[in-house]
Amino acid sequence: MIGNQAHAYTTSLPEDSAGHHDxxxxxxxxxxxxxxxxxVLMAPxxxxxxxxxxxxxxxxxxxxxxxxxxxxxxxxxxMLAVTPVRTITGWRWxxxxxxxxxxxxxxxxxxxxxxxxxxxxxxxxxxxLTRVGGHTFLLAGTLSTLLLVPLVITANRPAQQWLGRHWKxxxxxxxxxxxxxxxxxxxxxxxxTIFLFALAVSAPLALMRIPPVRRWWDSARxxxxxxxxxxxxxxxxxxxxxxxxxxxxQELAAKGSAAFAQQPVLD
Amino acid sequence: MIDRPARRRRAKQLLxxxxxxxxxxxxxxxxxxxxxxxxxxxxxxxxxxxSSASEVDTSTGAAEVPPPQTAEIIPTPAPPVPSASPSPIxxxxxxxxxxxx
Numbered sequence: 001m002i003g004n005q006a007h008a009y010t011t012s013l014p015e016d017s018a019g020h021h022d023x024x025x026x027x028x029x030x031x032x033x034x035x036x037x038x039x040v041l042m043a044p045x046x047x048x049x050x051x052x053x054x055x056x057x058x059x060x061x062x063x064x065x066x067x068x069x070x071x072x073x074x075x076x077x078x079m080l081a082v083t084p085v086r087t088i089t090g091w092r093w094x095x096x097x098x099x100x101x102x103x104x105x106x107x108x109x110x111x112x113x114x115x116x117x118x119x120x121x122x123x124x125x126x127x128x129l130t131r132v133g134g135h136t137f138l139l140a141g142t143l144s145t146l147l148l149v150p151l152v153i154t155a156n157r158p159a160q161q162w163l164g165r166h167w168k169x170x171x172x173x174x175x176x177x178x179x180x181x182x183x184x185x186x187x188x189x190x191x192x193t194i195f196l197f198a199l200a201v202s203a204p205l206a207l208m209r210i211p212p213v214r215r216w217w218d219s220a221r222x223x224x225x226x227x228x229x230x231x232x233x234x235x236x237x238x239x240x241x242x243x244x245x246x247x248x249x250q251e252l253a254a255k256g257s258a259a260f261a262q263q264p265v266l267d
Numbered sequence: 268m269i270d271r272p273a274r275r276r277r278a279k280q281l282l283x284x285x286x287x288x289x290x291x292x293x294x295x296x297x298x299x300x301x302x303x304x305x306x307x308x309x310x311x312x313x314x315x316x317x318s319s320a321s322e323v324d325t326s327t328g329a330a331e332v333p334p335p336q337t338a339e340i341i342p343t344p345a346p347p348v349p350s351a352s353p354s355p356i357x358x359x360x361x362x363x364x365x366x367x368x
Contacts (some may be wrong), residue, residue: 133296
């Protein structure tokens with residue numbers, strides 16, 4: 001949700017033609033539509049649980065972390081990617097997605113934690129608090145979700161005007177959430193699979209946020225300098241990002257389709 | 268009437284308060300669980316709990332149960348107990364003894 005305050009929530013394209021504007025709007029709505037995917041994937045199981053069908057609750061319990069947890073992280077990464085994409089390409093049409101993805105991340109994480117608290121009694125015996133904070137990895141996830149509250153409260157124009165220059169410092173909480181999410185994944189998976197994928201997607205996004213790197217890239221792009229170097233660097237950054245992002249999407253596709261068919265993967 | 272910088276400062280303080288409250292809630296849950304469940308239960312995650320990546324986790328080997336080998340399907344005999352005269356059971360197993368060497 002963090003970004004340059006002056007244009008944090010704008011899609012204005014002052015120098016673009018109407019055609020580019022239409023394409024940008026189409027792109028924005030396409031990426032907004034993707035935010036419905038985790039809820040669509042979970043809907044059949046949740047409906048079954050609400051209707052009290054056999055295995056309804058057990059299916060939700062088996063799928064919730066895989067589908068909503070992975071979705072939350074993917075949405076978070078997409079949100080974090082908005083600023084580096086602007087630095088690299090100079091595009092502005094997608095900047096509004098930073099707010100949309102931030103809010104969607106909160107709602108996906110909140111749904112995840114709510115369903116986990118109500119349905120995972122088979123995995124985590126005990127009360128609701130045990131299911132959201134009974135282990136270190138659960139606590140890291142819960143803390144990440146709670147830290148999204150001040151971010152989502154201030155993810156609008158009135159809050160931006162209300163806080164003025166302090167708005168950006170509040171939004172820097174995003175970086176703390178980034179850290180707690182990575183801790184959550186490390187405690188869950190150790191130095192394997194999803195945590196390594198998370199590091200792979202995080203590395204280019206973090207690199208492009210280092211002020212000297214960002215400034216150099218911005219000025220080089222504006223001046224049209226170092227084209228070859230920037231092209232090679234972009235290719236490397238995209239490759240590293242894809243190395244982590246693609247397996248995560250595959251994970252969501254596998255677990256999400258199984259959840260949609262109400263045959264969750266029990267592993 | 269409050270001037271704008273002062274109002275913004277108070278807004279920031281309010282948001283800081285919200286943030287601290289959120290962290291405090293998480294810490295309270297964690298501390299409560301640590302006290303009730305114990306350190307072992309809180310820190311160490313039982314294999315398979317909460318983690319369900321599609322890929323096979325090869326980091327520790329603790330979470331996965333490898334498929335049984337043929338040799339494991341056949342029950343391992345108890346270590347031989349030295350005796351002066353073999354029992355009838357030991358005598359009848361004698362010609363399979365080679366499998367266990």
